[in-house]
Amino acid sequence: MAEEAGRGSVYDGLLGGDPSRWAFGTDFEDPLAGVDTTVPDGVDPRRLGAYCLMLGDDALVLSQRLGEWTGSAPDLEDDIALANIALDLLGQARLLLARAAAADPSLVPELPAGSPVPPEDALAFFRAEGEFRNVWLAEAENGDFGATTARLLVFSAWRLALFQRLRDSRDSVLSAVAAKGVKELAYHRDYAGRWFVTLARGTGESRRRVAAGLAGVWPLRGELFAGHAVERAAADSGVGVDPAHVAAEVDTVLDQVFAASGVGRPPAAAPAGADGARGRDGAHTAAFAPMLADMQGVARAHPLGRW
Amino acid sequence: MADGTATRSGLLDTARRAAESVADPEMPMLTLADLGVLRGVDLAGDGTVTATITPTYSGCPAMAAMRDDLVARLRDHGFPAVRVRVSLHPAWSSDWITPRGRRALAEHGLSAPGPAPHRGGPVPLTLLPVRRDLACPRCGARDTEPVSEFGPTACTALYRCASCLEPFQHVKEV
Structure with a gap:
């Protein structure tokens, strides 16, 4: 029907219309609506929940960091690019946190009666620092554009390698999130890799900065492949990936970038942290609390708010 | 019945x-x-x-x-x-955009995606700008250059036509 194929949107009458729609109708909805969230046979739902929380937190926290660039990237195009990458990661985080909550509802913080906050938002905005399971690489401060590029390169190369294998997960939600995520992460990795080469082959100053950025994130690399007991258990039950198994593949990709950029692979660094506890255990760096306060402040001030 | x-x-x-x-x-x-x-x-x-x-x-x-x-x-x-x-x-997949959809994109100054890459095995790293043989949706010239792989919406990249100098959006292949 030609007359129906127009631009009509339910928001057309927004300003004079239904006030409950003031926030463009993005009322809370279940991101997994209609998706089969049955836990596969032989899989411990609590372990699956803990595993999804790790993958979701990595994406959520780096998304927040990348979002800090909005309005202050070197140029408009990179402002938009970093925001796009942040949005992709936020979308992955939302699905993964919703999946964690569906697998193990006991993970979700209790909110006051009548709170409209959905489980994935409760996980994002109402957990304390020690309940987050993201790797330190995700929470590190942005630094300059060179440091952000180096961090994004390492992170997206690692996550892409994980997600390529995660497409075969026995959990249908994880495999679907991974299949879509692979397409997104391929763009993220290429973006970071191109900027890495461009900066390394640019001026002396840009080369110095991207090399310094790489040296800064390199000590955080060990944690990516260490493999937490939750990750190993998820791999053993066929729903997850043991990150130790992607280390060689990620190295190959990073070496390609280093070769093209003429920047040497930094020396192996001793892992930081005296007692060995890391982000996967709920231990975090000093940079994390201020970031979390910034991310959670508004939601915590209005636990009954509708957005 | x-x-x-x-x-x-x-x-x-x-x-x-x-x-x-x-x-x-x-x-x-x-x-x-x-x-x-x-x-x-x-x-x-x-x-x-x-x-x-x-x-x-x-x-x-x-x-x-x-x-x-x-x-x-x-x-x-x-x-x-x-x-x-x-x-x-x-x-x-961008392959699911219908022929009518592709025409509508072009009529409105957006460039339609080419065939999507197959993401079955390992994903190759691409350190050079993505090469696409695009025609400017405004003037038809094939002399176009990518400005950014990330455009105003999640699914578009930003291009510029070197002939008519107009910027345009290209719907990315995924």
Whole structure:
């Protein structure tokens, strides 16, 4: 029907219309609506929940960091690019946190009666620092554009390698999130890799900065492949990936970038942290609390708010 | 019974056409059907219509608007009970944009995607700018250059035509 194929949107009458729609109708909805969230046979739902929380937190926290660039990237195009990458990661985080909550509802913080906050938002905005399971690489401060590029390169190369294998997960939600995520992460990795080469082959100053950025994130690399007991258990039950198994593949990709950029692979660094506890255990760096306060402040001030 | 079946298939047809006519919130020259986001429309015995949509990207902010527009459009066509399901698998591919959708993109100054890469095995690293043989949707010149792989919406890249100097959006291959 030609007359129906127009631009009509339910928001057309927004300003004079239904006030409950003031926030463009993005009322809370279940991101997994209609998706089969049955836990596969032989899989411990609590372990699956803990595993999804790790993958979701990595994406959520780096998304927040990348979002800090909005309005202050070197140029408009990179402002938009970093925001796009942040949005992709936020979308992955939302699905993964919703999946964690569906697998193990006991993970979700209790909110006051009548709170409209959905489980994935409760996980994002109402957990304390020690309940987050993201790797330190995700929470590190942005630094300059060179440091952000180096961090994004390492992170997206690692996550892409994980997600390529995660497409075969026995959990249908994880495999679907991974299949879509692979397409997104391929763009993220290429973006970071191109900027890495461009900066390394640019001026002396840009080369110095991207090399310094790489040296800064390199000590955080060990944690990516260490493999937490939750990750190993998820791999053993066929729903997850043991990150130790992607280390060689990620190295190959990073070496390609280093070769093209003429920047040497930094020396192996001793892992930081005296007692060995890391982000996967709920231990975090000093940079994390201020970031979390910034991310959670508004939601915590209005636990009954509708957005 | 025969009448009932005929009515039911007529109703399903109406529901399908109504759902297919909903415009994409971010690229309103395309319908959800043209974009390949609308994956199915079903009518249950109790009259409930279920429309299934799939996000273009994980963080696509338009999903809620799509859902609300679908519900409103179907209600306007006499279906009070509407459910919108999200289908994550298989992941959306730009190959699903219909020929009519591709024409609509071009008519509105956007460049349509080429064939999507197959993401079965390992994903190759691409350190050089993506090479696409694009024609400027405004002047038709083939002398175009990428400005950024990330455009104003999650699914577009930003290009510039070296001939007419106009910028344009290219819908990315995924």
